[in-house]
Amino acid sequence: MATDSIGNVELTDSTPTDATAFLIEPPRKRTKTTSGRRSRTNFEMLAWLFMRLSGIVLVFLVLGHLIIQLVLDGGVSKISFAFVAGRWASPFWQAWDLLMLWLAMLHGANGMRTVINDYAERPGTRFWLKVLLVAATVFTVLLGTLVIFTFDPNIS
Amino acid sequence: MSTPTIDDTATPHSAALDAAESGEVELITITLRIRRFNPEEHPDAVWVDYQLTVDPKERVLDAINRVKWEQDGTLTYRRSCAHGVCGSDAMRINGKNRLACKTLIKDVTALDKNGVAKPITIEAIKGMTVLKDLVVDMDPFFQAYRDVMPFLITTGNAPTRERIQSEEDVQRFEDTTKCILCAACTSSCPVFWNDGQYFGPAAIVNAHRFIFDSRDEGAEQRLEILNDREGVWRCRTTFNCTDACPRGIEVTKAIQEVKRALITRRY
Numbered sequence: 001m002a003t004d005s006i007g008n009v010e011l012t013d014s015t016p017t018d019a020t021a022f023l024i025e026p027p028r029k030r031t032k033t034t035s036g037r038r039s040r041t042n043f044e045m046l047a048w049l050f051m052r053l054s055g056i057v058l059v060f061l062v063l064g065h066l067i068i069q070l071v072l073d074g075g076v077s078k079i080s081f082a083f084v085a086g087r088w089a090s091p092f093w094q095a096w097d098l099l100m101l102w103l104a105m106l107h108g109a110n111g112m113r114t115v116i117n118d119y120a121e122r123p124g125t126r127f128w129l130k131v132l133l134v135a136a137t138v139f140t141v142l143l144g145t146l147v148i149f150t151f152d153p154n155i156s
Numbered sequence: 157m158s159t160p161t162i163d164d165t166a167t168p169h170s171a172a173l174d175a176a177e178s179g180e181v182e183l184i185t186i187t188l189r190i191r192r193f194n195p196e197e198h199p200d201a202v203w204v205d206y207q208l209t210v211d212p213k214e215r216v217l218d219a220i221n222r223v224k225w226e227q228d229g230t231l232t233y234r235r236s237c238a239h240g241v242c243g244s245d246a247m248r249i250n251g252k253n254r255l256a257c258k259t260l261i262k263d264v265t266a267l268d269k270n271g272v273a274k275p276i277t278i279e280a281i282k283g284m285t286v287l288k289d290l291v292v293d294m295d296p297f298f299q300a301y302r303d304v305m306p307f308l309i310t311t312g313n314a315p316t317r318e319r320i321q322s323e324e325d326v327q328r329f330e331d332t333t334k335c336i337l338c339a340a341c342t343s344s345c346p347v348f349w350n351d352g353q354y355f356g357p358a359a360i361v362n363a364h365r366f367i368f369d370s371r372d373e374g375a376e377q378r379l380e381i382l383n384d385r386e387g388v389w390r391c392r393t394t395f396n397c398t399d400a401c402p403r404g405i406e407v408t409k410a411i412q413e414v415k416r417a418l419i420t421r422r423y
């Protein structure tokens with residue numbers, strides 16, 4: 001640090017040289033190498049686009065789903081095994097539910113990935129939360145898909 | 157440019173504030189509540205109150221200067237031009253990022269129900285390493301700025317005269333040329349607060365300034381840099397940056413234009 005003639009301190013190097021000095025550091029500071037490990041893919045752009053496009057489709061799928069399940073024909077009281085069996089007898093509702101399952105799960109999972117990126121500070125925490133997220137997503141999507149395709153209305 | 161003002165209906169006006177607005181000089185007593193941090197003494201920051209009598213038409217920087225000169229010479233902060241040009245005195249005043257030299261005391265002074273001025277809180281901008289009091293380590297901020305290559309990139313021989321540009325072409329990026337690199341936008345961004353690996357609005361603004369300059373030929377390179385994991389896609393359009401910019405730059409709009417350019421250049 002240099003001092004000029006009127007006693008003002010000029011910061012020549014903003015990193016303190018005194019090793020004993022305290023600092024108040026933010027989480028996950030940018031470093032010189034941050035941009036060095038650059039990803040050469042369009043993954044983030046495609047994820048961003050997917051959130052918006054799936055959102056538009058989900059407006060219709062989810063609202064339609066909620067109205068059919070919760071509002072029309074006496075609301076929730078009509079939902080039974082027979083009601084579900086009746087709807088899934090039609091390929092149209094099978095396709096609707098399959099699309100809704102995949103879009104909502106991928107949309108929600110990518111949204112949660114954003115939340116983890118925003119809030120988890122330590123690299124280890126970030127990694128394991130994402131592992132958990134992917135496992136839960138894959139499990140739910142596969143199980144849901146399996147049920148839609150193998151649903152047996154005459155199960156005993 | 158939007159200068160923050162006191163909402164007349166929400167805040168009771170005192171004679172002093174009215175006088176300030178009509179141009180007469182009437183002094184008021186204010187409290188500056190400054191978040192002090194001394195790296196040589198204590199690992200934590202503390203809030204310290206300073207009382208002083210000021211003309212409310214003066215700027216917050218004048219008040220801070222008076223604290224340093226008259227009450228506590230150890231108070232540390234950056235300032236240089238004192239006229240909103242150099243961008244060195246961005247700080248969080250009453251929880252909002254502002255330049256101390258462009259903020260009038262009357263505009264950040266509210267009265268409590270007894271007619272006494274509430275303390276004006278002043279702290280370092282967020283998301284950066286605090287070195288002392290209001291001084292933060294700007295290196296990571298400028299690193300992100302350098303990473304977007306904020307200089308003219310061309311091929312071939314330079315023309316013997318200036319590079320001609322139409323008025324329309326200038327208007328395409330004119331807004332983002334106004335940046336003074338004060339970091340008010342980047343340090344107001346909640347994504348940046350938690351993850352400073354994000355390039356941040358200021359770096360994107362300065363990339364925008366060249367990406368949309370018709371004389372420049374490096375747009376593709378800069379777009380590729382901002383297509384990064386820590387690039388424009390981390391922006392969540394909270395508009396904090398646009399609110400914070402002391403130059404009135406439409407920061408969020410600039411970021412969205414870069415996103416759009418990234419999508420449309422391929423599809």
Ligand code: HEM
Nearest residue numbers: 051052055056058059062104105107108111112114392393
């Ligand atoms: C109904 C229509 C929906 C629309 C139009 C919609 C739209 C969006 C958009 C545009 C984003 C991105 C926000 C940003 O990047 O700043 C988002 C984020 C998100 N969405 Fe949806 N979405 C819908 C339904 C859903 C559903 C059904 C779920 C749950 C399965 C969900 C979970 C999430 C989550 C967790 C995020 C991340 C939150 C965040 O970024 O803070 N969304 N949504």
Ligand code: SF4
Nearest residue numbers: 335336338339341401
């Ligand atoms: S865009 Fe505005 S707020 Fe951000 S660094 Fe430039 S002048 Fe400061």
Ligand code: FES
Nearest residue numbers: 236238242243257
């Ligand atoms: S001191 Fe230069 S911008 Fe405020």
